[in-house]
Amino acid sequence: MAVLEIRDLTHYFGGLCALSHLNITLEPGTLTGLIGPNGAGKTTVFNLVSGFYRPSRGEIRFAGRNIAGLKPHQVTALGVARTFQNIRLWKDLTVLDNIRIAQHHRLGYGFADAVLRTRRFRRREAEIDAYARELLEVLELDHVAGELPKNLPYGLQRKVELARALSVEPKLLLLDEPAAGLNTADVEELIRHIRWIRDRFDVTIWMIEHHMDVVMELCSHITVIDFGETIASGTPEEIRTNPAVIQAYLGDDEI
Amino acid sequence: MSSQPTSVAVRPDGTAARPTAFQRWSVPALTLAGLAVLLWVGQSGALTKYTQTVIMFMAVNVIVSASLNLVNGYMGEFSCGHGGFMAVGAYVSSVLGVLLFAKDRVFGPPLLPPEWALVGFPLIVLVGGLAAALAGLLVAIPSFRTRGDYLAIITIAANYIVISAVENLDVIGGSRGFMGMKRVVKAMGRAWDLPWMLLWSFGFAVFTLWILRRFVYSTYGKGVMAICQDEVAAEIMSVNTNRMKVAAFMLSSGLAGVAGGLFAHIVGYVNPGSFGILKSTEALVMVYLGGMGSLSGSVLSAVLFTLLLEALRPLQIIKWIVVPLLLILLMQFRPEGILGNRELADVFPGLRRFFRFK
Amino acid sequence: MLSTIVQNLLNALQWGSFYALIALGYSLVYGVLLLINFAHGDVFMVGAYIGFFVATFLLTQAAGLPGWVVLAVTIPATMALTAVVGVTLERVAYRPLRRKGANRLYVVITALMAGLILEHGNLALLGASRKKFPELINEVVYTVGGVSFTNLKIAVILAAFAVFVLLHFIVTRTKIGMAMRAISYDKFAVPLMGIPIDTVIVFTFILGSSMAGLAGVLFAMSYPVLEPYMGALIGWKAFIAAVVGGIGDIRGAFVGGFLLGAVEILVVAFFPSTFRDLIAFTVLLVILSFKPTGLFGVAKTTKI
Numbered sequence: 001m002a003v004l005e006i007r008d009l010t011h012y013f014g015g016l017c018a019l020s021h022l023n024i025t026l027e028p029g030t031l032t033g034l035i036g037p038n039g040a041g042k043t044t045v046f047n048l049v050s051g052f053y054r055p056s057r058g059e060i061r062f063a064g065r066n067i068a069g070l071k072p073h074q075v076t077a078l079g080v081a082r083t084f085q086n087i088r089l090w091k092d093l094t095v096l097d098n099i100r101i102a103q104h105h106r107l108g109y110g111f112a113d114a115v116l117r118t119r120r121f122r123r124r125e126a127e128i129d130a131y132a133r134e135l136l137e138v139l140e141l142d143h144v145a146g147e148l149p150k151n152l153p154y155g156l157q158r159k160v161e162l163a164r165a166l167s168v169e170p171k172l173l174l175l176d177e178p179a180a181g182l183n184t185a186d187v188e189e190l191i192r193h194i195r196w197i198r199d200r201f202d203v204t205i206w207m208i209e210h211h212m213d214v215v216m217e218l219c220s221h222i223t224v225i226d227f228g229e230t231i232a233s234g235t236p237e238e239i240r241t242n243p244a245v246i247q248a249y250l251g252d253d254e255i
Numbered sequence: 256m257s258s259q260p261t262s263v264a265v266r267p268d269g270t271a272a273r274p275t276a277f278q279r280w281s282v283p284a285l286t287l288a289g290l291a292v293l294l295w296v297g298q299s300g301a302l303t304k305y306t307q308t309v310i311m312f313m314a315v316n317v318i319v320s321a322s323l324n325l326v327n328g329y330m331g332e333f334s335c336g337h338g339g340f341m342a343v344g345a346y347v348s349s350v351l352g353v354l355l356f357a358k359d360r361v362f363g364p365p366l367l368p369p370e371w372a373l374v375g376f377p378l379i380v381l382v383g384g385l386a387a388a389l390a391g392l393l394v395a396i397p398s399f400r401t402r403g404d405y406l407a408i409i410t411i412a413a414n415y416i417v418i419s420a421v422e423n424l425d426v427i428g429g430s431r432g433f434m435g436m437k438r439v440v441k442a443m444g445r446a447w448d449l450p451w452m453l454l455w456s457f458g459f460a461v462f463t464l465w466i467l468r469r470f471v472y473s474t475y476g477k478g479v480m481a482i483c484q485d486e487v488a489a490e491i492m493s494v495n496t497n498r499m500k501v502a503a504f505m506l507s508s509g510l511a512g513v514a515g516g517l518f519a520h521i522v523g524y525v526n527p528g529s530f531g532i533l534k535s536t537e538a539l540v541m542v543y544l545g546g547m548g549s550l551s552g553s554v555l556s557a558v559l560f561t562l563l564l565e566a567l568r569p570l571q572i573i574k575w576i577v578v579p580l581l582l583i584l585l586m587q588f589r590p591e592g593i594l595g596n597r598e599l600a601d602v603f604p605g606l607r608r609f610f611r612f613k
Numbered sequence: 614m615l616s617t618i619v620q621n622l623l624n625a626l627q628w629g630s631f632y633a634l635i636a637l638g639y640s641l642v643y644g645v646l647l648l649i650n651f652a653h654g655d656v657f658m659v660g661a662y663i664g665f666f667v668a669t670f671l672l673t674q675a676a677g678l679p680g681w682v683v684l685a686v687t688i689p690a691t692m693a694l695t696a697v698v699g700v701t702l703e704r705v706a707y708r709p710l711r712r713k714g715a716n717r718l719y720v721v722i723t724a725l726m727a728g729l730i731l732e733h734g735n736l737a738l739l740g741a742s743r744k745k746f747p748e749l750i751n752e753v754v755y756t757v758g759g760v761s762f763t764n765l766k767i768a769v770i771l772a773a774f775a776v777f778v779l780l781h782f783i784v785t786r787t788k789i790g791m792a793m794r795a796i797s798y799d800k801f802a803v804p805l806m807g808i809p810i811d812t813v814i815v816f817t818f819i820l821g822s823s824m825a826g827l828a829g830v831l832f833a834m835s836y837p838v839l840e841p842y843m844g845a846l847i848g849w850k851a852f853i854a855a856v857v858g859g860i861g862d863i864r865g866a867f868v869g870g871f872l873l874g875a876v877e878i879l880v881v882a883f884f885p886s887t888f889r890d891l892i893a894f895t896v897l898l899v900i901l902s903f904k905p906t907g908l909f910g911v912a913k914t915t916k917i
Binding site for chain 2: 076081103109
């Protein structure tokens with residue numbers, strides 16, 4: 001069964017149509033790209049999938065279940081995690097805490113347990129802590145576990161945000177411009193890293209990216225949108241040569 | 256001191272490992288010691304009644320400032336209606352107390368034997384807190400959709416709503432106020448001659464800190480801090496922000512209600528005017544004086560602020576010029592308050608040997 | 614029946630005018646600085662006192678002046694002096710914080726404290742005794758078709774509408790008004806465009822505070838008892854009115870003010886008058902719960 005199936009997804013902001021009739025299917029374990037010029041509505045798609053917006057029309061099926069209209073934390077609890085275009089870590093909580101808090105959907109205890117320090121609380125806290133530390137170790141971030149994100153360099157912050165998304169134990173990972181602000185060497189590493197994450201954590205990855213190198217290198221399938229409309233969809237090869245895509249990116253003028 | 260890493264149960268990354276015996280027993284021991292001292296103080300007459308009252312006010316203020324800190328400090332909202340929740344707690348527990356344990360002109364003879372007040376008193380204070388927690392929903396539910404300035408207004412409105420509601424309830428004295436709580440306190444004293452109010456004030460202050468610390472430093476409660484730092488990220492990264500807000504607001508207002516209940520029984524008289532915006536402002540001053548997101552800061556500031564108010568008492572009305580002026584200067588020169596968002600242990604790491612702050 | 618409705622409508626308009634005039638000050642400052650100027654209610658109180666002193670001074674020093682002359686001098690003088698108070702507040706308390714780039718919250722707390730200082734400073738200086746505002750013009754009661762109203766009531770309502778027209782003109786048609794709106798859109802770009810941001814802010818405070826001064830005099834003439842706490846409750850209410858209308862918007866301040874006036878008069882018509890605050894605040898809370906940014910406010914979309 002497809003991990004994500006989007007049917008006829010349409011969204012309006014007031015009278016403005018930000019997205020119209022988007023159709024996409026993501027198969028398990030694939031790496032898919034979503035590209036388009038600035039303001040094309042890419043992040044809107046992610047916001048719709050993660051529940052931040054309620055779609056005006058259409059269906060979003062995650063693992064067979066329609067998740068349109070669920071709240072973001074409910075969507076996350078089902079196994080959809082994401083990163084943000086502009087890093088949105090909790091900057092004054094340690095890296096370790098960032099990872100721990102993102103397990104809120106499977107805490108398995110409540111207010112009373114926390115206050116009374118019940119056995120369940122202690123067991124779960126130990127497990128959450130152990131999981132977070134292990135994750136940081138696997139991602140080679142254990143040396144910054146006690147740091148505050150605001151004190152970390154940009155590249156590391158991006159990595160921590162990725163780690164936080166992974167701590168949700170997602171089946172579907174949405175990456176919103178993971179290569180933004182990285183230099184060439186970092187981009188090379190990122191490409192390897194994303195592929196490794198897909199295999200290591202067995203997730204399906206859907207990414208928005210402006211770096212064509214990254215998208216073309218990583219994704220087996222790419223969707224291009226412009227002004228909310230899907231203008232092309234296919235393999236990197238097909239996209240590269242698609243005249244509509246070239247026009248959307250370079251404008252109407254003769255080249 | 257720190258040359259023996261084994262004695263300090265802190266990992267290199269700053270998180271706590273298993274508590275040592277010291278850490279485990281320091282708080283219970285200190286609490287017991289505190290109660291013993293207060294017991295002695297109350298029985299021996301070493302301190303005047305006035306000093307004892309000041310100590311009780313300190314305890315009440317610790318509860319007020321620490322509980323407001325949960326919302327204004329840890330969650331980063333700007334709630335300025337804490338006085339309203341104190342009023343709910345104060346009135347509910349006072350009326351219950353008088354109804355159950357004291358003879359009253361309006362309510363008639365006590366429903367229960369007065370000596371039961373011994374057990375009943377903490378319960379009525381808690382019931383007052385529970386009622387205040389429910390009143391907290393008045394603010395918690397609007398907070399789902401709005402925050403910042405708009406929520407601040409809602410809290411002010413909630414404060415006024417509570418006050419005017421009490422003013423319009425003639426059964427409990429309306430704007431004239433309500434009294435009779437002294438008789439409840441006396442009933443406790445007659446049953447067993449101990450300085451009950453002193454003990455209970457201290458006990459509830461410790462209880463407040465205990466419950467808040469456990470809440471705030473659990474992964475569950477840290478959701479509150481995540482909301483403070485980035486609410487959108489919190490909601491998208493699996494934190495049920497609405498549930499956390501309800502928990503935080505209800506806990507905060509509930510504890511304010513407990514403080515109100517204690518205050519009412521210490522003073523022996525309440526009227527709606529004493530829980531207005533001025534009371535809420537006092538609470539705000541304490542939170543920002545101590546530092547947002549610091550429980551030990553809240554305790555420090557509550558103690559200092561109580562002393563300051565008492566010291567300024569001879570100035571009468573000038574007091575209310577001096578206190579705001581101090582806060583204005585604080586905002587200009589040290590806006591993060593005494594401790595900022597640090598705990599005492601971050602300032603004096605040696606303390607970690609005795610007590611785990613986080 | 615009809616006459617009762619008109620009568621109540623007039624009362625609502627009068628109270629609404631007070632609320633609207635004060636709400637303006639909140640709204641203007643919020644629109645420009647995103648600052649809740651919690652001291653504004655007390656600036657209104659100070660305005661009423663200034664009006665009192667100016668009028669008494671004129672009546673004693675220049676005895677024999679006709680009341681309307683005194684009034685004609687008192688109003689502009691009060692507006693100017695109250696504006697000085699407002700601007701002083703901004704210069705002494707808010708601007709240093711702004712310069713430091715302090716958290717908005719600290720400015721809000723400073724405002725709250727400044728309000729307390731104004732209240733209690735007044736109390737300490739003048740004592741708790743209430744002041745009686747002198748009667749400057751003869752209150753004339755007209756009765757038309759069973760509806761009775763005073764010249765004062767009409768003057769208050771007309772003044773509020775005149776202020777609305779004036780402010781609307783300033784904000785939409787003048788250069789400085791446009792600068793005010795520009796700052797609320799983008800406070801980083803405005804200085805880059807060569808607009809002197811401090812001048813605009815001072816102008817905003819002058820506008821807001823002078824309107825509070827005007828409201829102070831009008832209020833004191835209508836309800837001639839002055840006391841230091843008179844600004845607190847009416848200030849909070851006006852503030853809530855500004856928010857219900859949609860803070861930062863002049864129309865919002867007026868609509869919110871008149872709405873609040875109407876709600877209060879309605880409540881008093883049907884319930885004991887002690888219920889006024891209770892119900893007024895509850896209605897406002899309910900409105901805000903359903904329309905969190907007020908009637909005219911634009912919901913800020915969070916961008917991610």
